[in-house]
Amino acid sequence: KNEVEQSPQNLTAQEGEFITINCSYSVGISALHWLQQHPGGGIVSLFMLSSGKKKHGRLIATINIQEKHSSLHITASHPRDSAVYICAVFRGGADGLTFGKGTHLIIQP
Amino acid sequence: DAGVIQSPRHEVTEMGQEVTLRCKPISGHDYLFWYRQTMMRGLELLIYFNNNVPIDDSGMPEDRFSAKMPNASFSTLKIQPSEPRDSAVYFCASSLWAARFGEAFFGQGTRLTVV
Numbered sequence: 001k002n003e004v005e006q007s008p009q010n011l012t013a014q015e016g017e018f019i020t021i022n023c024s025y026s027v028g029i030s031a032l033h034w035l036q037q038h039p040g041g042g043i044v045s046l047f048m049l050s051s052g053k054k055k056h057g058r059l060i061a062t063i064n065i066q067e068k069h070s071s072l073h074i075t076a077s078h079p080r081d082s083a084v085y086i087c088a089v090f091r092g093g094a095d096g097l098t099f100g101k102g103t104h105l106i107i108q109p
Numbered sequence: 110d111a112g113v114i115q116s117p118r119h120e121v122t123e124m125g126q127e128v129t130l131r132c133k134p135i136s137g138h139d140y141l142f143w144y145r146q147t148m149m150r151g152l153e154l155l156i157y158f159n160n161n162v163p164i165d166d167s168g169m170p171e172d173r174f175s176a177k178m179p180n181a182s183f184s185t186l187k188i189q190p191s192e193p194r195d196s197a198v199y200f201c202a203s204s205l206w207a208a209r210f211g212e213a214f215f216g217q218g219t220r221l222t223v224v
Contacts, residue, residue, distance in 0.1 A: 042215065
């Protein structure tokens with residue numbers, strides 16, 4: 001079983017819809033990252049969370065440490081939000097990240 | 110700063126050849142990470158450096174892989190000899206702090222194809 005599980009794997013939605021991507025992890029962590037990978041391949045860090053909630057523009061990320069779960073929400077989705085969204089956790093013992101397999105999001109106009 | 114710079118962007122090589130991937134981290138970042146991305150396994154940490162010193166190389170798949178960081182502005186990942194199963198996108202990332210504290214900045218990746 002992967003240490004980091006994301007759902008759904010694939011998501012297609014219409015422009016304007018509210019999007020939720022989920023991430024569950026099975027190890028103790030100090031921080032969780034949400035990354036965005038564009039169709040061209042570049043990876044951008046969206047959020048780093050250790051507790052609570054963060055908001056940036058139309059993106060909101062939440063984390064529940066007790067339940068080992070995080071969600072990424074996109075409000076008023078737009079075709080330019082189409083990308084792969086990757087959840088990654090910092091696990092004890094190593095300073096690198098352990099990644100989920102990603103959620104492939106397509107927003108149709 | 111131009112961000113994390115990787116070269117080459119694409120590499121096609123024949124099985125058995127040596128491949129060297131290069132990375133220039135963001136100036137002032139103390140941490141440098143090498144990751145590999147495949148369809149089957151997603152992103153995986155291979156090795157990371159702190160202040161030019163390799164800290165954890167447990168993700169390096171086998172002895173054919175080696176990484177160096179001779180100075181704060183340059184790192185290489187070498188595969189010798191290369192095999193078709195090494196085909197993947199290799200990302201370099203750097204960060205000011207450990208992953209527990211701050212975000213990592215990724216390069217554009219090197220897409221390696223071993224035929």
